[in-house]
Amino acid sequence: MTRIQGIKEKRKLAEVPQFKLAKLSGVGRTKLSLAENDHIQLSDEELDALESALGRAISLRAEVLAGAAVTSAHAFEEPEKAI
Numbered sequence: 001m002t003r004i005q006g007i008k009e010k011r012k013l014a015e016v017p018q019f020k021l022a023k024l025s026g027v028g029r030t031k032l033s034l035a036e037n038d039h040i041q042l043s044d045e046e047l048d049a050l051e052s053a054l055g056r057a058i059s060l061r062a063e064v065l066a067g068a069a070v071t072s073a074h075a076f077e078e079p080e081k082a083i
Contacts, residue, residue: 004038024053025050
């Protein structure tokens, strides 16, 4: 598996859209799409930027999901009774 194929697979599993990864990495969305579909090769620097940005995007998504899980858990708690 090439680096770009690994990035594409992780991006899809994490549900990170191409446009978001492109914006975070500084690699154009069209260029990212072409690379993911094996039409062009990216430089090592571009691949590094994509991997770094994908890691940040996954971390941010995990934080949001963790916050949503905490909020959802509180929805099932019984309200405190006034004394």
